[in-house]
Amino acid sequence: MTPHFSLPGRHAQASIGLALAALIAGGWLGIHAYAMFVFELTWANLPLALAMAVVQCWLSVGVFIVCHDAMHGSLVPGKPRANSAIGTILLFLYAGFAWRKLRDAHFTHHKLAGHEGDPDFDENNPRDFARWYATFFKRYFGWQSLLYVHTVVGIYWLVIGIPMVQIVLLYGAPALLSSLQLFYFGTFRPHRHLDDGHEQEFIDRHNTRSDEFATLASLASCFHFGYHLEHHRRPDVPWWALPAAKRAGVGEAVEPRAQESKITA
Numbered sequence: 001m002t003p004h005f006s007l008p009g010r011h012a013q014a015s016i017g018l019a020l021a022a023l024i025a026g027g028w029l030g031i032h033a034y035a036m037f038v039f040e041l042t043w044a045n046l047p048l049a050l051a052m053a054v055v056q057c058w059l060s061v062g063v064f065i066v067c068h069d070a071m072h073g074s075l076v077p078g079k080p081r082a083n084s085a086i087g088t089i090l091l092f093l094y095a096g097f098a099w100r101k102l103r104d105a106h107f108t109h110h111k112l113a114g115h116e117g118d119p120d121f122d123e124n125n126p127r128d129f130a131r132w133y134a135t136f137f138k139r140y141f142g143w144q145s146l147l148y149v150h151t152v153v154g155i156y157w158l159v160i161g162i163p164m165v166q167i168v169l170l171y172g173a174p175a176l177l178s179s180l181q182l183f184y185f186g187t188f189r190p191h192r193h194l195d196d197g198h199e200q201e202f203i204d205r206h207n208t209r210s211d212e213f214a215t216l217a218s219l220a221s222c223f224h225f226g227y228h229l230e231h232h233r234r235p236d237v238p239w240w241a242l243p244a245a246k247r248a249g250v251g252e253a254v255e256p257r258a259q260e261s262k263i264t265a
Helices: 010-037 046-071 080-095 099-111 129-140 143-160 164-191 215-222 228-233 239-247
Strands: none
Touching: 010 046, 010 080, 010 143, 010 164, 010 239, 046 080, 046 099, 046 164, 046 215, 046 239, 080 099, 080 143, 099 129, 129 164, 143 164, 164 215, 164 228, 215 239, 228 239
16 A cells, blocks of 8 residues: 655645745746846846756646646645636747647646556557657647747737747746657656557556655656656645655555556646
8 A cells, every 4th residue: 555645734735835935936927927027138148048048948747747746736735726727827928829728738647657548648659759749739729828938929020020939938938848848748757658669567557757866866767757656646746745644655555456546626
């Protein structure tokens, strides 16, 4: 059986989650506003621009992880409307995503992890990063997202007059690279089949594994989403508590395949 792991009380969990969400989303929006409306890209300040792009990429990953917690109700426990409101706003700002569509797809992923019908899994290419990412991208980045991104870029370029190179470097590149970062550390590495010529042996029905990164490396890579078996076994655990869940051994004991994991809305 999966070891017992306790979370803080609902009020404490919500306070921590909302404070961290405000820091992540606030930093993300603040850098974006500065990069688009204040900063003027030159050869002299290119190193600063590149540093901002790297930080913005990482914060973009964090914004999505905050939305992911909202999907599971772990951002503000017991307050589904607050979770939905925060997730709706941030997902739309992230890439024009529809909250309900992504939330439903994510719950399907938990139910069918690593099987046909899992929207995050490419059963035809379980070892191929590039083909799997292409499948992943096509499934999630629909016409609504493309329309949103093209509209934002069009306004920035044609109406406000921001140089296209600045838009690409400080808006387009961080957004696209964050999707690669999320996919690699949060989907491909945990759920891939190893290239050994045999079906990958996952330890239970969740068909996933966890990285062995130290806490800081885990935070830098994908806001602890690499502790993926812990997340699938305890989807009620917010991202910032996953290191403690890992230390508690949530992902170590063999879980019976017949056991159903609770997925909170």
